[in-house]
Amino acid sequence: MAQSDNAKGPVPDNANEHCPGTESEQAGQAASCAGCPNQAACASAPKGADPEIAEIEERLRSVRHKILVLSGKGGVGKSTFATQLAFALAAGSREVGLLDVDICGPSVPKLTGLEHREIHRSNLGWSPVYVEDNLAVMSIGFLLPNPDDAVIWRGPRKNGLIKQFLKDVHWGELDYLVIDTPPGTSDEHISIAQFLKGADVDGAVIVTTPQDVAIIDVRKEVNFCKKVGLNILGVVENMSGLQQPLASMRFMSQAEDGEPARDVTQQLLALLKGSALDADSIVAQSDVFKPTKGGAESMAADMGIPFLGRVPLDPALSLAGEQGRSAFEPGSGAAKSSGLALQGIIQTIISKTQRPSEMHKAATNGSVAA
Known part of the structure; x- marks a missing residue:
């Protein structure tokens, strides 16, 4: 991402000449913005010094680790991965929050078994809904009178709710906050990156499926992260062969x-x-989505980012999501094929984010993903 002499904030590589910068008051509105492919996103994104950014930083100061779960393509299992990551982290006696900022397609209430729940507001802020005492969830799904209602909002209103979630939800002390984002690289993603710029985010996990039609969009997501300075913890190849x-x-x-x-x-x-x-x-085992160009591992090597591993397409994992529970529960409901793969990936994510003292505590607790 380039930077011009007079620009305020970063300037996209494909921006018009004399771009005022994505954080300028004139972003998306200046004469030089006419015809720019980024004009709509810049126009709806926050501009200038936003006093509420400090409120977000203060609110999230009690959260030790923040992880974004991203995908360039919809339907790759991003929300399922984010939810199971939260379940696994909580199984290790950690205090965990799961924030669903996919405003138009909130899946987390279903995936956590919290459908038809309501949130409440106190003098401390919005209170999340709890799966367990140490696993809290927030989603627009809890705000809809009818779960079938479509959220037909333009960018500024969606960005406003995302900001409100970040600054007004009272999580308390958390070890991890997992943030499930919408697919793509839209204006919501630009806003999320700006809102969390000073919040000490650990990084992003990018989820894809093996086929090239998904990898093409994931490459864009990787470049987005690099341009906004978001650390990439790694890429997960989901639905990597059916195992049953x-x-x-x-x-x-x-x-x-x-x-x-x-x-x-x-x-x-x-x-x-x-x-x-x-x-x-x-x-x-069957390669349902057989990669034609090497899949996620090849892409990760090509783009210089970590490859975290493969998760097979597992009916037991799908059923766990449908029933709103952890795929790691012991017994016949456990997702054995995908569970082992997920545990390895989650362990790697933990090792990339936790300090030695935290690792010792988790190992002492004997968690699913210590």
């Missing part, structure tokens, strides 16, 4: 000559039962 216990799958014969496909599940399982193989111990 063979015994839970359904098998169909190939339809031929107009004949419908037949269910041959029992015949196949009977054949396996008569062999030395145990169907209950076999996991089927």
Whole structure:
């Protein structure tokens, strides 16, 4: 991101000549802004010195670690990852907050089992809704009278609510605040970066799926982070191949000559039962979204950012989200295939953010993701 002599704030690389700067009072409104691809975003973003930024910094001073979860593409499992990250962190006896700033598509109330809950306001600010005593959640979903209501807001109003969430929610003392953001690199993202500029954010985790149609947009997200100075903790490749216990799958014969496909599940399982193989111990794997250009790991290497790992497409993880619970719960509901992958990734995120004293405390507690 370039910087002109007279500009206030950073100047995008693709900006027009004589750009006033993204933080200038004239951003998006000056004559030189006409026709600029960034004009709409700059016009709706906060300008000049914002006195409420200091309020945000003060509010978040009691939060030790702040992690943004981003994605360039919608539908890649970003909110699922953010939620399971929060669940795993809380399982280690940490005080955790989960903030959903996806204003038009709030998924977190569903993913945490908190649908139809309401928030309350006190003299300390907005009180979040609690999953457990040490896991608090805030989302616009708690403010909607009807969960089916569409949020038809322009940028300034969305930015205003995001700012209000950051400065008015009373989290108390937190070890971690996980912030689930909307997909893309819109004006909300510019505002979030500006609102949190002095809040000592640990960094961003970027979620993608393997196929190139998602990677193309994630590259834009990576460049966005670099331009606004947001540290990238790493990239997660989600839905990286389907993994499912063979015994839970359904098998169909190939339809031929107009004949419908037949269910041959029992015949196949009977054949396996008569062999030395145990169907209950076999996991089927298929590259549902097969990468054509190396996937997230190749992209991360190309762009010089960390690759955190792969999470398989796991029906048990999907079910955990549908039921609004942790995928790490012991028993038959645990997401075994994706759970192991998530634990490894979350452990890496913790090691990148925590201080040695915090690591010792978590290890003593024997958490899921110590």
